Amino acid sequence: MKLPTLSDIRAAHSRIVPFIHRTPVLSSGQLNRIFGCELFFKCENFQKVGAFKFRGASNAVLALSIDEKKRGVVTHSSGNHAAALALAARMNGIRAQIVMPENAPDVKKNAVAGYGAEITFCQPTQKAREETTMRIMEKTGAILVHPYDNFNVICGQGTAALELLDEMSEPDIVIAPVGGGGLLSGTATCVRSIYSDTIVIGAEPLNASDAFRSFRSGILEPSVNPITIADGLLTSLSELTFAIIRNNVSDIITAKEESIVECMMLIWERMKIIVEPSSATVLAIIKENPGIFAKKRIGLIISGGNVDLRKLPF
Amino acid sequence: MKLPTLSDIRAAHSRIVPFIHRTPVLSSGQLNRIFGCELFFKCENFQKVGAFKFRGASNAVLALSIDEKKRGVVTHSSGNHAAALALAARMNGIRAQIVMPENAPDVKKNAVAGYGAEITFCQPTQKAREETTMRIMEKTGAILVHPYDNFNVICGQGTAALELLDEMSEPDIVIAPVGGGGLLSGTATCVRSIYSDTIVIGAEPLNASDAFRSFRSGILEPSVNPITIADGLLTSLSELTFAIIRNNVSDIITAKEESIVECMMLIWERMKIIVEPSSATVLAIIKENPGIFAKKRIGLIISGGNVDLRKLPF
Numbered sequence: 001m002k003l004p005t006l007s008d009i010r011a012a013h014s015r016i017v018p019f020i021h022r023t024p025v026l027s028s029g030q031l032n033r034i035f036g037c038e039l040f041f042k043c044e045n046f047q048k049v050g051a052f053k054f055r056g057a058s059n060a061v062l063a064l065s066i067d068e069k070k071r072g073v074v075t076h077s078s079g080n081h082a083a084a085l086a087l088a089a090r091m092n093g094i095r096a097q098i099v100m101p102e103n104a105p106d107v108k109k110n111a112v113a114g115y116g117a118e119i120t121f122c123q124p125t126q127k128a129r130e131e132t133t134m135r136i137m138e139k140t141g142a143i144l145v146h147p148y149d150n151f152n153v154i155c156g157q158g159t160a161a162l163e164l165l166d167e168m169s170e171p172d173i174v175i176a177p178v179g180g181g182g183l184l185s186g187t188a189t190c191v192r193s194i195y196s197d198t199i200v201i202g203a204e205p206l207n208a209s210d211a212f213r214s215f216r217s218g219i220l221e222p223s224v225n226p227i228t229i230a231d232g233l234l235t236s237l238s239e240l241t242f243a244i245i246r247n248n249v250s251d252i253i254t255a256k257e258e259s260i261v262e263c264m265m266l267i268w269e270r271m272k273i274i275v276e277p278s279s280a281t282v283l284a285i286i287k288e289n290p291g292i293f294a295k296k297r298i299g300l301i302i303s304g305g306n307v308d309l310r311k312l313p314f
Numbered sequence: 315m316k317l318p319t320l321s322d323i324r325a326a327h328s329r330i331v332p333f334i335h336r337t338p339v340l341s342s343g344q345l346n347r348i349f350g351c352e353l354f355f356k357c358e359n360f361q362k363v364g365a366f367k368f369r370g371a372s373n374a375v376l377a378l379s380i381d382e383k384k385r386g387v388v389t390h391s392s393g394n395h396a397a398a399l400a401l402a403a404r405m406n407g408i409r410a411q412i413v414m415p416e417n418a419p420d421v422k423k424n425a426v427a428g429y430g431a432e433i434t435f436c437q438p439t440q441k442a443r444e445e446t447t448m449r450i451m452e453k454t455g456a457i458l459v460h461p462y463d464n465f466n467v468i469c470g471q472g473t474a475a476l477e478l479l480d481e482m483s484e485p486d487i488v489i490a491p492v493g494g495g496g497l498l499s500g501t502a503t504c505v506r507s508i509y510s511d512t513i514v515i516g517a518e519p520l521n522a523s524d525a526f527r528s529f530r531s532g533i534l535e536p537s538v539n540p541i542t543i544a545d546g547l548l549t550s551l552s553e554l555t556f557a558i559i560r561n562n563v564s565d566i567i568t569a570k571e572e573s574i575v576e577c578m579m580l581i582w583e584r585m586k587i588i589v590e591p592s593s594a595t596v597l598a599i600i601k602e603n604p605g606i607f608a609k610k611r612i613g614l615i616i617s618g619g620n621v622d623l624r625k626l627p628f
Contacts, residue, residue, distance in 0.1 A: 024338075045586045046586055050586060107583070265623055268588055268623060269421070269588075269623060272359045272360055272364060272587060272588040272589075272619035273586060273587055273588065274582055274583075274586040274587065274588060309579055309582060309583060309626075309628055310628055312623075312626065314623055314624055
C-alpha cells in the first residue's frame with residue numbers, strides 16, 4: 001500500500017491551483033476569548049462547490065490519462081464529493097455519473113444535478129452505494145473516483161492544510177473532521193511532514209464514532225447506520241486512510257450532537273460565515289475538552305458550508 | 315448646514331483605521347451569472363459588532379473632547395448602532411447609555427449588554443426613542459451620538475465606500491441600503507467625489523419607503539410605523555442626510571419583502587456568509603430591476619450580519 005508523502009501533496013497543489021479558490025484563513029477574537037485559545041479557521045466553505053472535496057476530486061480528474069478521461073468518472077457520495085466530482089468533470093469536459101443516497105439533503109442533490117452529472121439514487125447504506133457504483137462501472141467502463149479511498153483524492157484534500165500552514169506557522173495542534181478519513185489523512189500527512197512537533201487530531205461525531213473506535217482498537221471497525229447531524233461524516237475509514245491516520249494522527253476525539261449544533265451556531269453568529277455541521281465538529285471537540293486545548297495555537301479545517309437553510313437544527 | 319466632504323471622510327478613516335476591521339470585498343461567480351452583472355460586495359457583516367455602524371460610532375467617539383468624554387455618550391438605536399457605540403465607548407473607557415426599542419432582536423440586546431453599556435428600553439416609536447434619550451441627556455449630561463443625524467457618524471460610515479473603491483476602480487453603480495440615511499449619504503459623498511460618473515443608488519424596503527417618497531417629492535416625509543423584515547431600515551431620514559442624498563444620490567429604489575428574503579437566502583447559500591435582511595435589500599433591487607443593472611460593474615455595501623438565528627424567515 002503506497003502512502004502519500006508531502007511531495008505528492010505539493011504536486012497535487014501545483015496541479016489544482018489554477019482551478020481551486022485560495023480560501024481565507026479567518027480568526028475571531030470573540031471565539032478566541034470564549035475558548036481560551038488561538039483559533040485559525042481554514043475556510044473551505046468558501047471553496048468551489050462549498051467544500052474541500054473539490055480539491056481531491058480535481059486532483060483525481062486532472063491525473064487521469066486521456067483514455068481514462070474518455071471513459072468518464074463515477075462515484076458514490078453523501079453529497080459534497082458528488083458535487084465536487086461533477087464540477088471537476090464538467091471543467092474537464094468528461095462524463096460524470098454519481099450514486100447518491102436517496103436521503104441526501106436537497107441542496108446537495110440540486111448542486112450535483114446543476115453541474116450536469118447523471119445521478120443514480122440508492123439506499124442510504126454503504127453496501128447499496130458500493131453495489132450500485134460497481135454496476136455502473138461494469139456497464140459503462142467509468143473510472144471510480146472514490147470519495148476518500150483514493151490516493152489522488154487524499155493528496156488533493158491535503159492541500160487545504162498546505163495553504164493553512166502558509167498563513168500560520170508552527171501550530172501546536174491542527175484539527176480536521178473525520179468521516180471516511182480522506183481529509184484527515186491528507187491533513188495529517190501534510191502537517192506532520194512540515195512540523196513534526198505539531199499534533200494532528202481528528203474530530204468525529206460521537207454518534208458516528210467508527211474512526212474513534214478503530215483508532216483505539218487498532219482494527220478497522222465499520223460505521224453501522226450512524227445517525228448524526230454531521231451528514232458529511234457518516235462513512236467508514238478505508239484500509240488506506242486508516243493506515244495513514246494510524247501513522248500520523250495523535251488522537252481522534254468525539255463530540256456530542258448538541259455540542260456540534262451549538263458550535264455551528266457560534267460560528268455563524270460570531271464569524272458571520274455559514275459552515276455545515278460536519279465542520280462544526282472541529283470546534284465542538286474543543287468545547288468539550290477545554291483542558292486539552294487551552295492557550296494553544298490551533299489550526300482548524302472547516303470542511304464545507306452546504307446546509308439546507310430550510311431544515312436548520314435551531 | 316455643513317455637509318461632509320471627501321476630505322472629512324479621509325480624515326475619519328485615518329482616525330478609525332487602527333480600531334476597525336478592514337473588511338473584505340467578495341465576489342461570487344454564481345451570483346454574477348444569476349443576475350447578469352458583476353457584483354462586488356463590501357462585507358461590513360465582518361466589521362466589529364457585525365455592522366458598518368462601528369465605523370461611524372468610532373469616529374464620533376474618537377472626535378470627542380476630553381471634557382465630552384468625561385460626560386459619556388448616549389444614543390437610541392434599533393440595534394447595530396447601539397452595539398457599535400457601546401463598543402466604541404468601552405474601547406475609549408467612557409460611559410455609554412443606550413435607548414433601545416423593546417422589540418429589538420434579542421441578539422442585538424445581548425450584544426449591547428455584553429459591551430457593558432447601560433440600556434433603557436422604550437416603545438418602538440421614533441418619538442419615544444427621542445424623548446427617552448432627551449431625558450437621559452438632561453439627567454446625566456451625556457453627549458448624544460445620533461445613529462445617523464451626526465456629521466462625524468456620516469463621515470465614519472463613508473469610509474466603507476472608501477475601502478471598497480480601493481479594491482474596485484470606477485464602478486458603474488454603487489448601492490447602499492437606506493434607513494436613516496447615514497450609510498447612504500456617507501457612501502454617496504465618497505463615491506461621487508472620487509468618480510463623478512458613478513451612479514449611487516439607495517435600496518429601501520417597499521414597506522419602509524419614506525426615503526423613496528421623500529426623494530421623489532423633495533420634502534422630508536417621515537416613516538410611520540413601518541413593518542419590514544429589514545429591521546435596520548425602520549428609521550426616517552434627517553434634514554442632514556436628506557440634503558446629502560438629494561445632492562449625491564441618483565435614485566432610491568424599493569424592494570418587496572419577499573425579494574429581500576429571497577436575496578438574503580441566495581447570499582447565504584451561494585456566498586456562505588451571514589447577512590442581515592437590511593443588507594439583502596441592495597441585491598433585492600437588482601433582482602426586481604434586472605434591466606437597470608444588466609452588465610454593470612456594481613459595488614454593494616453589505617451593511618451587517620446580525621440576525622437572530624432562532625427567528626429566521628425561511
